Structures are given as structure tokens and as C-alpha cells.
Amino acid sequence: MRSLERFKPLPGLRFKKGIRDLLRLDMDMAENKMTPVIETQGLTIRFGGHVAVDHVNFRIESFTLKSIIGPNGAGKTTFFNMLTGQYKPTSGKVFLKGEEITHLSPAQRTKRGMGRSFQLTNIFPFLTVLENVRLAVQSRQGFGFNFWQNYLHFSEAEDEAYIILKDVLLDEKWNATSAALTHGEKRKLEIAILLALKAEILFLDEPTAGMSQEEVPAILELLQTIRDARNRTMLLVEHKMDMVMSLSDTIMVLQEGKLIADGSPDEIYRNKAVQEAYLGGGASHE
Numbered sequence: 501m502r503s504l505e506r507f508k509p510l511p512g513l514r515f516k517k518g519i520r521d522l523l524r525l526d527m528d529m530a531e532n533k534m535t536p537v538i539e540t541q542g543l544t545i546r547f548g549g550h551v552a553v554d555h556v557n558f559r560i561e562s563f564t565l566k567s568i569i570g571p572n573g574a575g576k577t578t579f580f581n582m583l584t585g586q587y588k589p590t591s592g593k594v595f596l597k598g599e600e601i602t603h604l605s606p607a608q609r610t611k612r613g614m615g616r617s618f619q620l621t622n623i624f625p626f627l628t629v630l631e632n633v634r635l636a637v638q639s640r641q642g643f644g645f646n647f648w649q650n651y652l653h654f655s656e657a658e659d660e661a662y663i664i665l666k667d668v669l670l671d672e673k674w675n676a677t678s679a680a681l682t683h684g685e686k687r688k689l690e691i692a693i694l695l696a697l698k699a700e701i702l703f704l705d706e707p708t709a710g711m712s713q714e715e716v717p718a719i720l721e722l723l724q725t726i727r728d729a730r731n732r733t734m735l736l737v738e739h740k741m742d743m744v745m746s747l748s749d750t751i752m753v754l755q756e757g758k759l760i761a762d763g764s765p766d767e768i769y770r771n772k773a774v775q776e777a778y779l780g781g782g783a784s785h786e
């Protein structure tokens with residue numbers, strides 16, 4: 501069994517890349533700061549006679565975190581599914597950096613940097629935590645044909661994977677079988693995989709669902725760290741209002757498929773329509 505010694509940096513070879521390099525995205529992405537990265541126009545989907553998402557005009561600026569809130573059945577997940585391509589809208593359009601992507605498949609959207617956490621489906625349960633992240637790094641890099649080149653790719657990919665595990669506070673479990681992780685640790689691993697794939701836009705649908713009370717703060721801290729690095733755009737669906745209020749740059753509120761408010765946490769907190777429709781008039785944080 502390998503030990504942690506494996507991860508001590510060797511001069512000149514190991515750890516050539518720091519986490520800042522890993523989290524740094526291409527310059528063209530940095531130049532896109534404060535331009536809408538995703539925009540929708542009149543996005544609508546019907547299931548039979550039911551309009552689940554109803555003419556939603558939405559935009560999220562690059563490198564900000566936007567939360568989508570609303571009561572159960574408001575259309576949050578359905579809206580996500582149309583952004584990431586799982587559902588085709590009945591009408592309306594989705595744009596990524598000004599380019600219409602309504603017709604693109606989920607895989608094509610992933611290639612363009614839209615990374616969705618798929619509730620554990622992209623984790624290989626019988627591989628270790630490190631192997632799962634390393635595979636994600638390699639799948640991003642592609643494999644070379646030259647053996648020596650492959651070897652270097654492997655070790656570099658492993659180093660990169662380990663640094664990402666440190667970043668998501670999962671490095672102590674690097675050698676654990678993924679299936680043996682707690683629910684919260686699996687969610688961290690999922691986020692690590694999205695970071696390894698260098699997804700520029702992270703879609704997180706209730707990342708703390710099903711977690712024990714003790715596990716939630718670590719996820720909150722992780723999302724805060726990623727947000728503070730300001731090199732990812734994050735879209736979060738979450739029912740925990742404390743978390744939404746503390747993490748979000750902007751919040752949009754869906755009710756019965758309609759966008760009823762969109763603004764800063766403070767604006768949303770004080771919004772009368774939101775208080776009446778969503779918070780039951782009490783404007784409570786939980």
C-alpha cells in the first residue's frame with residue numbers, strides 16, 4: 501500500500517503546479533469577468549398541461565455565485581436541467597457567453613465548461629478517492645501514446661489530483677475506497693471531480709441534501725473557498741437559507757415556474773413578494 505510519503509514534493513519534478521495555477525483558468529475566461537456567462541430568454545417547459553418553468557429571463561455574471569431558491573416543485577431542478585441540456589425547452593433560448601446553445605447536448609455543454617454534479621453517478625465506487633480525481637484530470641488532459649509521456653502524465657495527474665483533494669478538504673481520505681465515504685465526503689469528491697475537469701461553471705443542486713448536521717459546515721466552507729477564488733461561476737439550488745444568504749452574490753426566486761425576484765441577498769430578504777410567496781411573510785432565515 502502506498503503511503504503519504506508518495507506525496508512529499510521532489511525538487512523539480514513533483515508539485516510543479518500550485519493550487520493557484522490549477523484554479524487559474526485561461527486568460528480569455530478572466531477577460532470575460534462581469535459579462536453574463538449564461539443567459540436565458542423566455543425559457544419555458546411544459547409537461548403535458550403543466551408549465552413547470554414559465555418564460556424565465558435569467559443571467560449570471562462570470563465568477564459570481566447565484567442561488568436559485570423557491571418552494572418544492574417551483575421548477576428549480578427543471579430549470580437547471582434546461583441549462584445543462586438534460587431537458588429541451590418547449591420554447592425560449594439558452595446562451596453561453598453570448599452564443600446560443602439551446603440545441604446542444606449535455607455532453608457538448610460539458611465540453612464547453614458547464615459541469616454538473618450528477619449525484620454521484622460519475623464516481624467509480626471501487627476506486628480510491630485519489631484514483632477517481634486522477635482519472636478526471638487525465639480525461640481532461642487526454643492520453644498520449646508515448647509510454648514515457650504517459651508515465652509523466654500519470655504522476656503529474658496524480659499530483660494535481662492530490663492538490664485538488666487538499667483544496668476540497670478530502671486529502672486525508674485520498675487512499676479510501678470511494679464507496680466507503682460518508683455522504684458529505686462523496687459530495688466533496690464530486691466537487692473535486694468537477695474541479696479536476698476544470699468545469700468553469702459549477703451546477704450544484706442541493707449539495708447538502710441528505711447530509712448529517714456535522715457534515716454541512718465543511719461543504720459550506722468548501723463552497724466559500726471556491727467562490728472566494730473568483731475563477732468559477734457557480735449556480736446553487738439550496739433550501740438552507742442561512743447558506744444561501746451567506747454564499748450568494750445574487751439570488752433568484754422561482755415560484756410555480758415563474759421568476760418572481762432576482763437580486764442581492766439583501767434585496768431578496770427585503771422583497772415583499774418573496775416574503776409573502778416564499779418565506780410565508782415571516783422572512784425567516786431557515
Ligand SMILES: Nc1ncnc2c1ncn2[C@@H]1O[C@H](COP(=O)(O)OP(=O)(O)OP(=O)(O)O)[C@@H](O)[C@H]1O
Pocket residue numbers: 547552570571572573574575576577578579
Ligand atoms: N420529467 C418530468 N415530467 C413531468 N413533470 C415533471 C418532470 N420534471 C419535473 N416535473 C414537474 O415540474 C415541476 C417542477 O419540479 P422541479 O423538480 O423542477 O421542482 P424543484 O423546484 O426542483 O423542487 P424541489 O425543491 O422539491 O427539488 C413539478 O411539478 C414536477 O412534478
Ligand SMILES: [Mg+2]
Pocket residue numbers: 576577578
Ligand atoms: Mg429540485
